[in-house]
Each structure stands twice: as structure tokens, then as C-alpha cells.
Amino acid sequence: MANKPQLSIYWAASCGGCEIAILNLHERLLDLDAAFDLVFCPCLLDTKKKDIEALPDRSIALTLVNGALRTGENREMARLLRRKSQLLIGFGACAHQGGIPALANLDPAGPLPAIYLEGPTTPNPARTLPLPETTVPEGTLQLPPFLGRVAPLAEEVAVDYFIPGCPPEPEQVWKALDPVIQGKPLPPLGSALGAGRSAVCAECGRRKREKKISRFHRTWEIVPDPEQCLLDQGLVCMGPATRDGCGALCPQVSMPCTGCYGPPEGVADQGAAMVAALGSILDIGPITGLSPEEIAARIDEVLGSLPDAAGTFYKYSLAGSLLKGRLP
Amino acid sequence: MTRLTIDPITRLEGHGRIEIFLGEHGEVANAYFQVPELRGFERFCVGRHAEEMPVITSRICGVCPEAHHLASVKALDELFGVEPPPAAKKIRELLYMAFFVTDHTTHFYALGGPDFILGPDAPPSERNILGVIRKLGAEAGKKVIACRSRNHRVIQMLGGRAVHPSAGLPGGWSKPVSEEERREIEAIARQNVDFALFSLAAFDDLVLKNPAHLALVTSDIYLHRTYSMGTVDGENRLNLYDGMIRVVAPEGGETLKYHPREYADHLAEHVEPWTYLKFPYLRKIGWKGLVDGSGSGVYVASPLSRLNVAAAMATPRAQEHFERLYETFGCRTTGAGREPVHHRLATHWARLIELLYAAERMLALATDPEITSPEVRRMPETIRGVGIGSVEAPRGTLTHHYETDDRGILTRVNLIVGTTNNHAAIAMSIKRAAEKFITGGTVVEEGMLNRIEMAFRLYDPCLSCATHSLPGAMPLEVRIRDRQGEVVRTLRRDGTG
Numbered sequence: 001m002a003n004k005p006q007l008s009i010y011w012a013a014s015c016g017g018c019e020i021a022i023l024n025l026h027e028r029l030l031d032l033d034a035a036f037d038l039v040f041c042p043c044l045l046d047t048k049k050k051d052i053e054a055l056p057d058r059s060i061a062l063t064l065v066n067g068a069l070r071t072g073e074n075r076e077m078a079r080l081l082r083r084k085s086q087l088l089i090g091f092g093a094c095a096h097q098g099g100i101p102a103l104a105n106l107d108p109a110g111p112l113p114a115i116y117l118e119g120p121t122t123p124n125p126a127r128t129l130p131l132p133e134t135t136v137p138e139g140t141l142q143l144p145p146f147l148g149r150v151a152p153l154a155e156e157v158a159v160d161y162f163i164p165g166c167p168p169e170p171e172q173v174w175k176a177l178d179p180v181i182q183g184k185p186l187p188p189l190g191s192a193l194g195a196g197r198s199a200v201c202a203e204c205g206r207r208k209r210e211k212k213i214s215r216f217h218r219t220w221e222i223v224p225d226p227e228q229c230l231l232d233q234g235l236v237c238m239g240p241a242t243r244d245g246c247g248a249l250c251p252q253v254s255m256p257c258t259g260c261y262g263p264p265e266g267v268a269d270q271g272a273a274m275v276a277a278l279g280s281i282l283d284i285g286p287i288t289g290l291s292p293e294e295i296a297a298r299i300d301e302v303l304g305s306l307p308d309a310a311g312t313f314y315k316y317s318l319a320g321s322l323l324k325g326r327l328p
Numbered sequence: 329m330t331r332l333t334i335d336p337i338t339r340l341e342g343h344g345r346i347e348i349f350l351g352e353h354g355e356v357a358n359a360y361f362q363v364p365e366l367r368g369f370e371r372f373c374v375g376r377h378a379e380e381m382p383v384i385t386s387r388i389c390g391v392c393p394e395a396h397h398l399a400s401v402k403a404l405d406e407l408f409g410v411e412p413p414p415a416a417k418k419i420r421e422l423l424y425m426a427f428f429v430t431d432h433t434t435h436f437y438a439l440g441g442p443d444f445i446l447g448p449d450a451p452p453s454e455r456n457i458l459g460v461i462r463k464l465g466a467e468a469g470k471k472v473i474a475c476r477s478r479n480h481r482v483i484q485m486l487g488g489r490a491v492h493p494s495a496g497l498p499g500g501w502s503k504p505v506s507e508e509e510r511r512e513i514e515a516i517a518r519q520n521v522d523f524a525l526f527s528l529a530a531f532d533d534l535v536l537k538n539p540a541h542l543a544l545v546t547s548d549i550y551l552h553r554t555y556s557m558g559t560v561d562g563e564n565r566l567n568l569y570d571g572m573i574r575v576v577a578p579e580g581g582e583t584l585k586y587h588p589r590e591y592a593d594h595l596a597e598h599v600e601p602w603t604y605l606k607f608p609y610l611r612k613i614g615w616k617g618l619v620d621g622s623g624s625g626v627y628v629a630s631p632l633s634r635l636n637v638a639a640a641m642a643t644p645r646a647q648e649h650f651e652r653l654y655e656t657f658g659c660r661t662t663g664a665g666r667e668p669v670h671h672r673l674a675t676h677w678a679r680l681i682e683l684l685y686a687a688e689r690m691l692a693l694a695t696d697p698e699i700t701s702p703e704v705r706r707m708p709e710t711i712r713g714v715g716i717g718s719v720e721a722p723r724g725t726l727t728h729h730y731e732t733d734d735r736g737i738l739t740r741v742n743l744i745v746g747t748t749n750n751h752a753a754i755a756m757s758i759k760r761a762a763e764k765f766i767t768g769g770t771v772v773e774e775g776m777l778n779r780i781e782m783a784f785r786l787y788d789p790c791l792s793c794a795t796h797s798l799p800g801a802m803p804l805e806v807r808i809r810d811r812q813g814e815v816v817r818t819l820r821r822d823g824t825g
Contacts, residue, residue: 013367014390015387015388015389015390015391015393016389016390016391017387017389017390017391017393017491017492018390019390020390020391020491021390021491023434023476024476024477024480024490024491026473026474026476026477026480027473027477029473070367071365099387100384100387101367101387103372103373103376103384104367104368104371104372106372106375107368107371107372107374114370114371114374115366115368115370115371116599116606118740119370119597119742120592120729120740120742121591121592121595121596121597121608121742121744122596122597122599122606123596124598124599128599128600128601129599129601130366130599130600130601130602130603130604131601131602134600134601134602136358136360136602137358138349138357138358139347139349141347141360141362141602143362143602143603143604144365166387166492167390167491167492170490218377218379218736219379219497220379220404220408220497220498220499220707220708220736221707223705223707246489249484249488249489249494250488250489250494252488253487253488253494253495253502253503254495254502254503255488255494255495255497255502258380258383258494260492307377307735307737308375308376308377308380308737310375311375311376311377311380312377312380315380315383315384
């Protein structure tokens with residue numbers, strides 16, 4: 001036991017789906033158990049932060065961190081685990097680029113009044129809001145302040161590799177971990193593991209015909225042809241702006257890719273990449289003889305068929321985007 | 329006043345916390361269960377396309393994304409005023425039954441079950457999934473892994489992805505089921521029925537036939553006489569995917585029965601300044617604080633409460649075990665109805681009965697000729713602007729309420745999730761356990777810690793859902809302070825140990 005390399009798994013601001021993805025290694029969990037001595041995993045083990053603090057620096061062979069950074073605790077644990085680990089991998093979309101919780105960055109006002117005062121099931125006649133400190137008959141109770149901004153893991157610590165996906169597909173998780181277990185050479189630091197280097201379109205079986213589209217369709221507006229490219233049919237499929245690796249699972253069930261594997265290799269900003277991809281296929285019709293105002297109106301009409309561009313293009317990558325969630 | 333703090337590993341933001349105050353004579357004066365985090369999904373979903381909600385709200389919880397996906401898609405059916413074809417509803421329910429099998433399995437073997445299978449006083453280092461496998465044998469461990477594996481395969485086959493499915497649409501489902509898939513799912517459902525019976529037999533051997541464990545289950549440690557909530561079909565039988573919400577009084581008898589879209593007429597949420605999590609209660613009965621009885625609006629929504637509101641189970645084998653549970657607790661049936669079980673540790677037993685129901689129901693759906701119909705979508709023609717949908721999540725009734733503008737852009741979102749329903753009851757159970765195990769200032773150390781943990785573990789609380797921030801396991805630390813506030817002793821444990 002003592003000779004096995006040590007593994008730690010930590011969740012920051014996450015939903016637990018990354019843990020389920022690890023559990024979904026199924027029979028290979030036994031291989032993982034054989035290869036590593038799991039020293040830290042708040043959902044399964046009793047080891048404490050102070051036990052980790054007591055370890056020599058760089059004594060943990062591999063740490064997987066999932067979830068975005070939202071609280072002081074998240075940031076502190078990220079720094080501690082970085083110091084104690086030889087290899088630190090950002091696991092899943094939230095650690096990589098903030099994930100869906102980072103959509104909260106679109107709402108700088110914070111959620112308190114809406115949730116506690118305006119809900120249809122919250123009469124709240126006394127207009128009570130959660131407070132940092134409350135005096136009760138027996139003493140005083142504290143609550144940590146609500147921290148609105150969500151950040152990716154790499155904002156706090158150096159991340160050696162990341163495994164993208166919301167959550168990463170178990171087959172890919174194994175492909176990422178196996179070379180580590182076998183001691184095989186790893187790709188250059190900063191690379192994605194357990195994913196491809198291209199876009200989801202590269203692994204999608206749908207037929208692409210480079211059709212031009214004159215408007216977008218929402219998913220409830222059309223029944224897509226089962227063989228044809230979804231984007232060709234006007235559905236905003238994030239495939240061209242999303243890293244491959246999942247096996248194009250959503251298009252296989254006739255639903256557009258929503259972008260959970262983040263931007264493809266070499267692309268910094270997933271939303272910008274999607275806008276570029278759409279720019280080449282949108283057709284606003286003949287514009288000869290039209291005034292600039294008329295052309296602008298035509299463009300607005302096309303964009304009007306996709307009212308929530310930010311939530312569509314940056315669903316999983318807002319915190320890691322060039323905009324850092326500060327959208328106009 | 330002496331204060332005990334039960335706090336997670338790091339004692340910082342982001343985890344559940346229990347504060348226990350002791351009075352002059354060392355008795356428990358009060359206990360507060362604080363949830364110190366909130367992710368604000370209800371706020372940041374405003375502005376999104378409504379049809380994205382099954383995908384977005386799945387990320388509230390990676391443990392039960394299927395529940396959010398389906399409550400969401402049912403809210404969308406209403407929002408767009410479109411009734412899905414029968415096959416689409418059956419495919420949704422089929423996926424949901426596969427999910428219930430895997431989720432209840434995970435809870436019984438990895439989270440709640442270790443307390444029973446190994447005993448509440450087993451060493452913490454043993455009281456986990458690996459300890460369970462050692463106790464039941466490697467064969468049982470393989471069965472658990474195989475059960476999770478085959479049901480996640482079904483979820484992926486039907487929903488596109490094994491975690492965070494993507495196939496739900498207003499008016500139906502994006503993909504029909506092929507005959508080949510149906511045959512495979514049928515075989516898996518049959519294995520699930522066997523597995524559920526195996527699990528119930530294990531519970532029988534280890535708990536019901538063990539006088540010490542049975543005494544704990546039937547003792548009054550975790551007894552609260554509250555209202556019970558659940559979803560029932562047209563014959564008042566348990567249904568997990570669809571039906572009417574039924575509420576039964578603490579002494580038995582129907583108090584309320586309503587369509588989920590009327591939830592706001594019947595439920596309200598109380599706000600306290602010392603926790604981010606709200607306390608739902610029955611609106612007409614009112615918020616009377618953390619007290620039980622028929623005069624208090626506190627209710628429970630859990631596997632046990634679902635059985636309490638059900639007249640019967642819709643599947644034959646689950647019905648046999650259902651009858652046995654109520655016989656064991658000596659519940660009588662009067663003119664008003666059957667007496668509910670209020671011994672909260674029986675929730676673990678109820679969960680296994682639901683596991684069997686889900687397996688049997690899955691088999692019925694997988695052998696329904698309509699399940700392979702290609703008619704899986706109806707197209708919306710209007711945007712009605714309001715949609716409310718609910719399902720029974722493993723941890724209680726889950727309600728999604730959306731309002732949109734005429735483009736289908738969300739303007740308002742309200743969610744009452746499974747665990748939140750039980751917030752008041754969880755707080756009450758924790759206080760009750762603290763009172764039992766701290767008397768005259770004497771603290772039953774390890775036993776108390778675990779029994780307080782058992783008080784919330786029996787609800788299978790998913791604070792990830794409830795606060796939209798945390799996975800379900802809750803690390804604990806008890807700090808015992810003298811009257812000057814100095815820490816004199818520390819007890820602690822992390823995770824679900």
C-alpha cells in the first residue's frame with residue numbers, strides 16, 4: 001500500500017457530476033484503486049485538510065480538481081493541493097472555463113432579492129434576507145458572504161493538464177489516466193487530456209453540405225433530418241467551436257452540441273469561434289442596392305432568431321472567455 | 329452559554345454546518361442547521377432560452393440530473409402548451425426508472441446503508457462502501473457496480489448522455505427507441521428486479537432480523553409527526569414521474585391533493601436570516617417554526633413520505649414489501665386512511681421498496697408495445713408564458729416553474745427541489761438527535777456524531793440540489809466550547825464515513 005503513488009480528488013464549486021463520471025468508470029474503479037492510494041477525497045474519505053497540510057510538498061502524485069472557484073475555501077484548497085501535488089489536473093468544464101455556474105457572472109447584482117423577496121412561493125412579509133451575522137436567543141450565528149464571481153481553476157494556480165467535458169466521458173477519463181498510471185510520457189504541459197485536438201464536427205456522423213442558412217431555428221421549432229448536419233438545418237449546434245472527444249453524443253440523439261468540451265485546440269474563446277463559424281454560413285440574402293441601415297436591419301432580424309447569444313455561445317466557458325464574463 | 333459547532337473540514341464557506349447551544353445544565357438549548365452557500369440558478373437562468381433549461385438545470389446536481397431534466401421538460405410542455413405523444417412520456421419515464429434504480433442503489437450501498445450494514449457504532453474507517461463490500465462479499469460489490477453500469481448505459485441510450493442527458497424537448501423527446509434497444513433495456517430491467525429483491529433480502533437479514541438495528545429503526549430517536557407529501561396516479565398509487573401531489577396528515581388521511589401547476593397555492597417558503605436555504609411549508613397551515621404536529625406546516629417529501637401518501641404500489645412485488653413495512657410498524661387503517669410511518673429511519677427501507685417498484689415499472693415500460701413508436705414529438709404552436717412541471721426526485725418532490733416573454737426568453741424562475749422540502753424536518757431531526765445524545769453536558773462522542781449524521785443522511789440530503797452548490801456528502805466537525813467560548817474538545821469526521 002505504502003508504495004503506491006498517491007491520488008487526491010477535490011471538488012470546488014461543482015454539481016457532483018464529475019464524481020459520478022469517475023464512479024462511472026465502473027469496473028475500472030478497481031484498476032484505479034489498484035494503481036493509486038487515494039489519500040484525499042471529501043466525498044469518500046476521512047482525511048482532512050490538516051492531513052494534506054502535513055504531507056511533504058509534491059508528495060501526491062496526481063490531483064484531480066473539479067468545479068469552478070467561487071469561495072475563499074475553493075481558492076485555498078486549490079493552492080494547497082497545487083503545492084502538495086506533482087501533477088494537478090483540472091477535471092471537467094467548471095475547472096476548465098467556469099462551466100454553467102459561471103453564467104452567474106452575467107448577473108453582477110447577485111441573486112438575493114430575487115430569490116428571497118420576489119419568488120412566487122416566498123411571501124416573506126418581514127422582508128428577511130440572509131445576513132452575515134444573526135443574533136438568536138442562544139448566541140450569534142454567522143454566514144459567509146455570498147461571492148458572486150466564478151473563476152476557472154487556472155486563475156488561481158498553475159494547472160498541468162485539463163480533462164474537458166461536462167462531465168468528461170468515462171472512456172476519455174480512462175484514456176487520460178491510463179498513461180499516468182503506466183508512467184508513459186505525457187503531452188506538453190497545458191494540453192487537454194482525454195479529448196481530441198479538433199472539433200466535435202470531426203467525430204459527428206451527420207452529413208455536412210456547407211449550406212447557407214438565412215435564420216436560426218430554436219430546437220422546438222423544427223424536427224431535424226436525422227442524417228443531415230444540424231447547423232445546416234439552422235439549429236445552433238456548437239460543434240464547430242467545441243473540442244472533440246465526447247463522440248458527438250448530443251447530435252447522435254438529434255440535439256445540437258451545447259459546447260461542454262470547451263473550445264478546440266488553439267482556440268482561446270469559444271464564443272468568438274462560434275461567431276466566426278456562423279459568419280461563414282449565414283446568408284442574409286441579396287444586399288445589392290440596400291442601404292447600410294437596411295443591411296443592418298436584415299442582420300438584426302437574423303440575430304433576433306437567437307435572442308440569448310451569450311448563454312448559447314458561452315454556456316460552459318464564460319469565466320474562461322476573453323471577456324471573463326463581463327459582457328456588455 | 330456553551331456552544332458546540334459541527335462544521336466541515338475547513339470551517340470556511342461552502343458546506344453545511346451545525347451549531348448546538350447548551351443551556352445552564354448542559355441540556356441542549358437549541359440546534360441550528362445552517363446552509364452557508366447558494367449558487368443562484370433561479371437568478372442567472374433569467375435571460376436564457378427556456379428550452380435550454382433541461383440542459384442548464386441538470387447542472388444543479390450531477391447526482392440527480394435526470395430529475396431536473398424531466399421536471400424541466402415537463403415545465404416546458406406546459407410553457408409551450410403542447411402535450412407529448414404517449415411514447416415520449418413513456419420513454420421519459422423509462423429513463424427515469426433506470427435512474428431511480430441506480431440512484432437508490434448508490435444511496436443504499438454507499439451513503440446511508442453502511443450505518444445499517446455495518447452498524448452505527450462500527451469504526452468510521454469501516455463505515456463506507458468498501459466496508460459494505462467487505463461485509464457483503466466481493467460478489468455483492470460486483471453486483472452493485474454492474475447495476476450502476478447497466479442503468480447508466482440505459483440513460484445514455486435514451487437520453488444521449490449517461491450524466492446530464494440532452495434529449496428532452498417541449499412536446500416530447502428527441503429520439504425514438506429502436507426494437508434492438510428495447511430488447512436490451514428489457515433484459516436490464518429483469519436484472520434490476522432481481523437486484524432489488526437481493527437488496528431487500530440483505531436489508532431483511534441485516535436490519536429486520538437484527539434486534540439491535542430493528543430497535544433503532546423503531547425507536548423514537550428520529551420520530552417526527554409531520555405531514556407527508558408525494559405524487560400519486562389516478563388510483564392514489566405511487567408514481568415517480570407524473571400525477572397529482574397528495575399530502576397526508578400526521579395522523580393519516582388526505583389533507584391536500586392538487587395538480588403540480590397549483591403548487592404556489594399550497595406551498596410557501598419561510599426565510600431565516602441565518603441560512604441561505606429557505607424552509608418550505610404548507611401555506612394554508614402556516615409556518616409555526618421547527619415543530620411537528622398537524623398544526624405546523626412542516627412536511628416531508630422522501631421515499632417514506634411517498635409511501636405514506638400512497639394507497640398502494642402499482643407493481644405486485646413492491647406491493648408485498650409495502651404491506652410488510654406498514655405491518656411491521658403496526659399502522660392501522662381507519663376511515664380517514666392508513667396511519668403513516670413517522671420513524672424516519674424507515675426511509676431506508678422505503679427507498680429499497682421504491683427501488684423494487686422502479687425496477688418493476690421499468691420492466692413494464694420496456695415491454696409496452698408503444699415504447700418503440702416513432703411518434704415522439706409534437707410541435708409547439710404557442711408560447712403560453714408560464715410553465716410548471718414536477719417529478720418525484722429521489723429526495724422529494726421537485727418543482728420547476730418558468731415564466732417567459734413571447735420569444736420564450738425566461739423572465740422568472742422558481743425552483744423547489746427535493747432536499748429543500750425537507751429542510752425543516754432535517755433541522756428537527758438533527759436537534760432531536762442532539763438532545764438524545766447530549767444530556768447533562770455529557771457528550772456521547774463518536775456515537776453522537778454518527779447519529780447526528782444519520783439524522784440527515786436518512787433524508788439522503790443533496791445540498792448540491794438544495795443550495796445549487798454542494799454534493800450530498802457532508803463532512804462534520806464538532807467543537808465543544810466551554811462557557812467562555814474556549815474549545816475544550818474536538819470531534820470530527822469528514823465525508824460520509
